[in-house]
Amino acid sequence: xxxxxxxxxxxxxxxxxxxxxxxxxxxxxxxxxxxxxxxxxxxxxxxxxxxxxxxxxxxxxxxxxxxxxxxxxxxxxxxxxxxxxxxxxxxxxxxxxxxxxxxxxxxxxxxxxxxxxxxxxxxxxxxxxxxxxxxxxxxxxxxxxxxxxxxxxxxxxxxxxxxxxxxxxxxxxxxxxxxxxxxxxxxxxxxxxxxxxxxxxxxxxxxxxxxxxxxxxxxxxxxxxxxxxxxxxxxxxxxxxxxxxxxxxxxxxxxxxxxxxxxxxxxxxxxxxxxxx
Amino acid sequence: xxxxxxxxxxxxxxxxxxxxxxxxxxxxxxxxxxxxxxxxxxxxxxxxxxxxxxxxxxxxxxxxxxxxxxxxxxxxxxxxxxxxxxxxxxxxxxxxxxxxxxxxxxxxxxxxxxxxxxxxxxxxxxxxxxxxxxxxxxxxxxxxxxxxxxxxxxxxxxxxxxxxxxxxxxxxxxxxxxxxxxxxxxxxxxxxxxxxxxxxxxxxxxxxxxxxxxxxxxxxxxxxxxxxxxxxxxxxxxxxxxxxxxxxxxxxxxxxxxxxxxxxxxxxxxxxxxxxxxxxxxxxxxxxxxxxxxxxxxxxxxxxxxxxxxxxxxxxxxxxxxxxxxxxxxxxxxxxxxxxxxxxxxxxxxxxxxxxxxxxxxxxxxxxxxxxxxxxxxxxxxxxxxxxxxxxxxxxxxxxxxx
Numbered sequence: 001x002x003x004x005x006x007x008x009x010x011x012x013x014x015x016x017x018x019x020x021x022x023x024x025x026x027x028x029x030x031x032x033x034x035x036x037x038x039x040x041x042x043x044x045x046x047x048x049x050x051x052x053x054x055x056x057x058x059x060x061x062x063x064x065x066x067x068x069x070x071x072x073x074x075x076x077x078x079x080x081x082x083x084x085x086x087x088x089x090x091x092x093x094x095x096x097x098x099x100x101x102x103x104x105x106x107x108x109x110x111x112x113x114x115x116x117x118x119x120x121x122x123x124x125x126x127x128x129x130x131x132x133x134x135x136x137x138x139x140x141x142x143x144x145x146x147x148x149x150x151x152x153x154x155x156x157x158x159x160x161x162x163x164x165x166x167x168x169x170x171x172x173x174x175x176x177x178x179x180x181x182x183x184x185x186x187x188x189x190x191x192x193x194x195x196x197x198x199x200x201x202x203x204x205x206x207x208x209x210x211x212x213x214x215x216x217x218x219x220x221x222x223x224x225x226x227x228x229x230x231x232x233x234x235x236x237x238x239x240x241x242x243x244x245x246x247x248x249x250x251x252x253x254x255x256x257x258x259x260x261x262x263x264x265x266x267x268x269x270x271x272x273x274x275x276x277x
Numbered sequence: 278x279x280x281x282x283x284x285x286x287x288x289x290x291x292x293x294x295x296x297x298x299x300x301x302x303x304x305x306x307x308x309x310x311x312x313x314x315x316x317x318x319x320x321x322x323x324x325x326x327x328x329x330x331x332x333x334x335x336x337x338x339x340x341x342x343x344x345x346x347x348x349x350x351x352x353x354x355x356x357x358x359x360x361x362x363x364x365x366x367x368x369x370x371x372x373x374x375x376x377x378x379x380x381x382x383x384x385x386x387x388x389x390x391x392x393x394x395x396x397x398x399x400x401x402x403x404x405x406x407x408x409x410x411x412x413x414x415x416x417x418x419x420x421x422x423x424x425x426x427x428x429x430x431x432x433x434x435x436x437x438x439x440x441x442x443x444x445x446x447x448x449x450x451x452x453x454x455x456x457x458x459x460x461x462x463x464x465x466x467x468x469x470x471x472x473x474x475x476x477x478x479x480x481x482x483x484x485x486x487x488x489x490x491x492x493x494x495x496x497x498x499x500x501x502x503x504x505x506x507x508x509x510x511x512x513x514x515x516x517x518x519x520x521x522x523x524x525x526x527x528x529x530x531x532x533x534x535x536x537x538x539x540x541x542x543x544x545x546x547x548x549x550x551x552x553x554x555x556x557x558x559x560x561x562x563x564x565x566x567x568x569x570x571x572x573x574x575x576x577x578x579x580x581x582x583x584x585x586x587x588x589x590x591x592x593x594x595x596x597x598x599x600x601x602x603x604x605x606x607x608x609x610x611x612x613x614x615x616x617x618x619x620x621x622x623x624x625x626x627x628x629x630x631x632x633x634x635x636x637x638x639x640x641x642x643x644x645x646x647x648x649x650x651x652x653x654x655x656x657x658x659x660x661x662x663x664x665x666x667x668x669x670x671x672x673x674x675x676x677x678x679x680x
Contacts, residue, residue, distance in 0.1 A: 054578075055580040058302075058457050058460045059305075065447050069448075072579060103301060104572070104578040104580070105577060105579070107562075107578060129303050130302055130564065131301060132301070135301060157308040157467060177304065177305060180305060180466075180468070181461075181465035182465065
């Protein structure tokens with residue numbers, strides 16, 4: 001069983017939604033990332049999503065764009081990101097790590113070389129934002145050979161015909177984009193979200209993660225009632241801007257936010273659980 | 278014998294030109310692109326739509342644009358007869374409007390009320406703002422903050438036309454960043470918004486759709502040259518940024534094997550210096566802005582900053598059909614430096630009384646070199662894709678003159 005499947009089996013068994021923080025690798029500096037990953041796990045993260053910085057992050061809002069620029073100012077490459085995952089794995093063999101990024105750095109390295117290096121580093125899933133299932137055969141093929149799950153997005157605009165296609169190609173979990181917009185956008189409608197997730201559940205057994213637009217503990221708790229996983233990115237990455245010269249304070253603030261979200265999510269699920277007889 | 282290519286078979290149903298093109302976007306846009314492909318395929322076969330498009334091109338744009346024999350320049354060069362396809366005479370001063378008219382008519386049929394566009398030199402932005410004003414549609418144009426500086430007359434023109442011009446301050450603050458920002462806007466407003474891409478790049482169906490709207494250039498030029506001379510031209514030359522004016526001229530001639538085609542990229546300070554915008558001459562295939570194509574990138578796959586004196590060519594990618602035409606050898610691609618383009622700008626202005634855009638001047642520069650090496654009974658068509666009024670500030674500043 002893959003680390004991702006194992007982790008979702010655990011969270012489901014304990015009646016919790018998984019909390020998945022996203023950080024951009026190399027932001028604010030490459031030597032912060034591995035320690036930050038351990039911090040996030042200690043604060044209550046179940047999976048980690050690690051952003052691979054790209055010069056033209058078309059699907060991201062200003063917060064992640066700036067994170068990419070800060071990371072790239074240090075020259076962070078895809079190989080560097082894989083080295084960070086390998087370093088993280090020296091002390092943590094349990095927490096699944098999903099890379100999220102854009103296709104061109106992977107193409108430049110070569111899909112096969114990338115898959116082998118990612119497998120060796122201990123990567124569990126890969127989400128390439130600008131690679132829809134229609135164009136993904138080559139990459140998903142080489143990822144499958146090294147046991148890495150291709151993660152795909154489903155959006156509010158995904159038609160039911162496409163939904164069948166996407167769920168057939170996806171492994172690990174489905175990443176549901178909770179709103180029409182880029183990462184870090186403002187609004188999320190929990191009622192509409194629940195209805196959409198039900199229609200996806202009719203087509204797949206895979207866990208459903210929800211991201212884009214989860215800004216605070218209260219929203220995280222609302223999403224945790226209906227989703228298997230809650231992905232939080234911009235709300236964490238935004239904290240870097242509050243402590244531009246103090247990475248330790250940023251790590252502490254990120255941990256505090258994740259702890260707060262964890263508590264709110266778990267309270268929300270407990271409140272829903274049937275009362276003991 | 279060489280196998281004939283069925284040019285009409287490209288792109289394939291998923292938008293591929295050989296290994297190039299395709300649809301590389303986030304899931305949120307896939308539905309909108311399917312919808313766009315559907316209306317585009319439907320209306321390009323719809324006689325009523327095509328009649329409306331033709332009437333607009335004739336009465337609003339002023340088509341057909343003349344094919345002009347540049348006799349004085351031809352005599353001076355002492356070689357091939359040089360013909361200019363006068364897209365600079367179109368309403369709004371460039372070829373861009375051929376495409377924006379077509380896409381705006383599609384937007385109307387889709388019931389979209391808001392138009393967005395990216396622009397580099399501002400020509401596509403002006404052409405979009407123009408058709409939006411005429412159809413009463415809201416219009417937002419994304420433009421790199423650096424380009425807003427160097428193309429201020431076009432910015433003012435867009436605002437006069439009622440467009441909201443948004444300064445893009447991310448990345449290199451030029452055309453590629455404007456395209457990123459337009460895509461982000463489209464994702465957020467996909468229900469009521471139509472994105473008019475200005476070049477033959479982007480996700481499928483844009484490269485094919487923009488090509489089809491721009492092909493009016495080549496269809497006219499082919500018929501005009503045949504009528505004027507009784508034969509086909511020997512060579513076609515056009516500048517290539519994203520490559521819409523070039524593909525518009527080239528495409529109707531692809532099956533004419535005797536016609537050579539040359540796309541001219543922006544060599545900036547020289548392709549050897551690294552400061553240029555010539556992905557076909559000095560780049561590698563990769564994926565950017567929704568399609569696989571030749572790109573300017575570093576060893577880690579990050580897109581690198583480009584340089585050109587002309588904002589409209591200052592782009593790290595190129596339309597995927599050009600990448601394919603390069604690989605199969607049907608079109609050759611060369612580059613011309615900033616200095617060569619400037620000299621050609623002055624030469625055309627003084628010799629023929631036509632002030633070309635700096636983008637177009639790259640194509641002119643190549644012909645200054647090519648024509649003398651051809652016979653006087655041969656001919657070459659330059660796509661005179663735009664007029665140079667918008668560049669007067671840039672040229673004057675280079676010459677130390679305050680306007």
